[in-house]
Amino acid sequence: MTKENPTAHLEKRRIKSFVLRQGRLSASQQNAIDSLWPNVGLALDEQLLCFETLFGRKAPTLVEIGFGMGSSLAEMAERHPENNYIGIEVHRPGVGALLKLIEAKQLNNIRVFNEDAIDVLNQKIPKNSLDAVYLFFPDPWHKSKHKKRRIVQAEFVAKIAEHLKSGGLFHMATDWEDYAQQMMKVMSETKAFKNLSGSGQFTPRPNYRPLTKFEQRGQRLGHGVWDLVFVKTHQTAESS
Ligand SMILES: C[S@@+](CC[C@H](N)C(=O)[O-])C[C@H]1O[C@@H](n2cnc3c(N)ncnc32)[C@H](O)[C@@H]1O
Numbered sequence: 001m002t003k004e005n006p007t008a009h010l011e012k013r014r015i016k017s018f019v020l021r022q023g024r025l026s027a028s029q030q031n032a033i034d035s036l037w038p039n040v041g042l043a044l045d046e047q048l049l050c051f052e053t054l055f056g057r058k059a060p061t062l063v064e065i066g067f068g069m070g071s072s073l074a075e076m077a078e079r080h081p082e083n084n085y086i087g088i089e090v091h092r093p094g095v096g097a098l099l100k101l102i103e104a105k106q107l108n109n110i111r112v113f114n115e116d117a118i119d120v121l122n123q124k125i126p127k128n129s130l131d132a133v134y135l136f137f138p139d140p141w142h143k144s145k146h147k148k149r150r151i152v153q154a155e156f157v158a159k160i161a162e163h164l165k166s167g168g169l170f171h172m173a174t175d176w177e178d179y180a181q182q183m184m185k186v187m188s189e190t191k192a193f194k195n196l197s198g199s200g201q202f203t204p205r206p207n208y209r210p211l212t213k214f215e216q217r218g219q220r221l222g223h224g225v226w227d228l229v230f231v232k233t234h235q236t237a238e239s240s
Contacts, residue, residue: 066090074110088117139151193234
């Protein structure tokens, strides 16, 4: 018997923050997926994750949404073996690239979803469970007609708040000034969060966020990067 999903019609209409690119998996990415996925890959099912069981220990658990080719995530996990990391990325070659890094660096503190982060948050991540959520350089969707695809919207931010612990951090970075302003506006209007740098202020890049190659090139060309770090201060309605 199939289970009725009362929100199925809404789900179908949800505007996605990505368009799946057709990029091909390289042979080495495919090999990494074949050998590592059974150990580090996670699937969407009805069951909420238990981080202690998943990682075999009690440790701070941090999520990176849209990790791209995974270089920042692998570097953070290597530098902070005391943390658990969950990476979420829809682009399969990116997942393959991260798995190659996990193999090369012998990391055992990363687990991976090849799924839409919204589905992962809705179906797999317990409320009030995360120590941090990272969103580094989300797709900018800079044309006016595409801006509705930007992932940072009030509803998304409310969802992040639900899944962070009280005291947990939400850290975003972008190299698009008008997206940075949009992030600042949405975050400032969300009661659950407080800006760690003071109202309306951007934050210098914290050391734990690796400088990407793309960002280094941007810096040489004089392009700006804006970091925003907010702490969850209030219990969200769902958690009280
Ligand atoms: C511009 S790239 C940045 C990648 C990486 N964070 C970096 O700094 O290089 C944005 C990434 O987010 C991923 N993405 C967009 N929406 C997503 C979603 N809803 N769930 C998971 N990944 C998503 C895209 O596939 C893409 O790889």
